[in-house]
Amino acid sequence: MATKFYERLSNDLTQLLENPIDYNVTIEVGEEPDKQIFKAHSYILQSRNSYFQKKLNEISFNENHIKVLKMSNISIKIFNIIIKYIYGGIISSEKLENSFIFDLLITSNELNLDELVEHLQTHFVNNNASWLKLNFSRVYQTSYQVKNFNIIQDYCNNIIAKYPNTIFESENFQTLPEYALISIIKKDDLQLEESKIWQYVIQWGKAQNPTLPVNLKEWTSDNFLTLKTTLKQCLLHIRFFSISSEDIFEMIFPYQQILEPELWLDINKKIMAPNKPISSAVLPPRKISNVTLPTRTTPISLFSNIITDEHTLEISSWIDRQESNYTENNPYEFKLLVRGSRDGFDVKTIYEICDKVSNTVIVLKVKDTGEILGGYNPCKLDKNKNKWIYSQGSFAFSLKTTNLKNSILSRVKNFNKAIANYPQDLLLYFGKTLCLRNNLKTDKKCHCLQTEFSYDKLIRFEELVDNCLEVKNRFNVEEYEVFEVSKKR
Structure with a gap:
């Protein structure tokens, strides 16, 4: 059985960072006049991190046999934590503000520090969920603008499943990327009537095509084709056979041209002859909870039009x-x-x-x-x-x-x-x-x-x-x- 002396190794490498004997890399962090220079070792940086491995391979040694790397867009405070993590494998977040930790998470992701990214996400979900809720709009948008935020994405999607209006009624809804919208509407436990989901999807599709006529009576076949193309992937996750006949007539009939003819035929067949077989895929109905959840129309609890x-x-x-x-x-x-x-x-x-x-x-x-x-x-x-x-x-x-x-x-x-x-x-x-x-x-x-x-x-x-x-x-x-x-x- 191997004995592992990780704590001593961590301390020794941290000391090497603080007293950088035989360093061969300088990293200039921040902007003038406040920039700070960190002295480091290429072997440690390259062995610990793919970002530095790639960057340092692109840079030649200068006349002093030093590679100079400039990172002006990173805060000195954040980089100080990251470089200590790279050398010693240690990070302490107890005394850091949550907004700073979130910025640290974003920077860690940019530097391909996958282990740290996973740790900080787990830290938020397990220990600081209240902060995530207070800053839900920012957190949710960020989680889809960058890769590898799967843990926070799942957390946000679970909140949206319980409180759909948190996102569907937010000012950011129409700017959601397609894959974010799909990740929401494909959830079996989304607590929203199917006809409402349909209306929100139509609303999102129109927002992606602002030149479409406002009055539906003025739409041409090309207009419907434009919307159909935009919503092609979203429509796969609508549970059409869970929508009442009244809502089919009022909400879906006006947009029948964006559906495949076979699907539209099967929707009508299911209404008129429910026992007849159909060829279209029938998705299971949503698992709507019988427990009445408190209404959340927005992540801003005081319903302000100005402040968060x-x-x-x-x-x-x-x-x-x-x-x-x-x-x-x-x-x-x-x-x-x-x-x-x-x-x-x-x-x-x-x-x-x-x-x-x-x-x-x-x-x-x-x-x-x-x-x-x-x-x-x-x-x-x-x-x-x-x-x-x-x-x-x-x-x-x-x-x-x-x-x-x-x-x-x-x-x-x-x-x-x-x-x-x-x-x-x-x-x-x-x-x-x-x-x-x-x-x-x-x-x-x-x-x-x-x-x-x-x-x-x-x-x-x-x-x-x-x-x-x-x-x-x-x-x-x-x-x-x-x-x-x-x-x-």
Whole structure:
């Protein structure tokens, strides 16, 4: 029986990384001016990882007999963990934030670290499933944009099977890749009526062909052929013989041209003469649970049109002045009070509905730029009196979006002029850092000022900030919402 001394081997190789005697590879990670150079050994890198094996074979030694590899698109913190894993076979994730671990998972996959990819996926599913649920849309899309995420894919598909509207009613549904849609509709335990599945598949097919006429009466044979070609693989997984005759007539009959003639004949034969044999394959009906599951129409539990659960965790962390953001188990409840598209876009509406309400968060999506700006006011608004509100706890912010890598937090520093409560002038200001005026959707008078700061940071890029001399950077909002924030019981 062989005795294995893996721990000592791991420690020795880790020490070799920290004191790289006879190194012959340098890896430049990150971008100027913050890049960091790691010294390594080609034999270890090539024997442990196929990515480095290929890369190092493509690079020649320089005059110092060193191979130089540049990896500017990887974060230094993530690479530091990966290189230690390659040398010592050790990784510790206890003190890492879940969002960072997810980025680590993506990078590990890009570097063909299959063992680490499998481990991190299992870690999420077994230990951090709540984070996956909070960030479901991002996780699900990513799992199908990259290879080897089978464990997370299966986890997501199981959630979708129980709560189909999580994906079918999401804004990302129409952009799903075909294989992702097929992986969902082929599931026997998908908790959705077959006629509904048919409607969603048709909706997805039309979205892939935006030039198709809106009115079905205007469709030509070529239009139906286009849709048939798009949905060819999806239609194989529709349980047509589990659909009621009424739904066949109302939902499938208008699209009969996208079905094979033999299948359409068998569907009708099954309705008119159910005991007659048919030649088409009959898929088993879905295994619909008799247990009523709670409704989940979207992974965003507060039904916001603007922010995600990840955003609310970040805002809650700022309220509690946490050094790092909450990643799960939000201690606060966000109760929707006002929504522009529902209640109106006048600042007066905010004062009317939020009068005498404290601890409110307002978020707004800027038209054209997609920025998400907002502010937190721990004090009560007053719809009857113009005044400045004193506050030590208010702050303004800009939330992370696809165009903004990190959120920006701006805390009040002039407590006496924290909130401009001016209902008679239709103004609601967070100092001069975020200024809301009149009708937020049509009047284009909202702005962020460069001067007279009562908060400590700009929350927009400097070129988008109003300098008081011109109004080119004033903006309208596409949507806004106000939430009352309270501690969960």
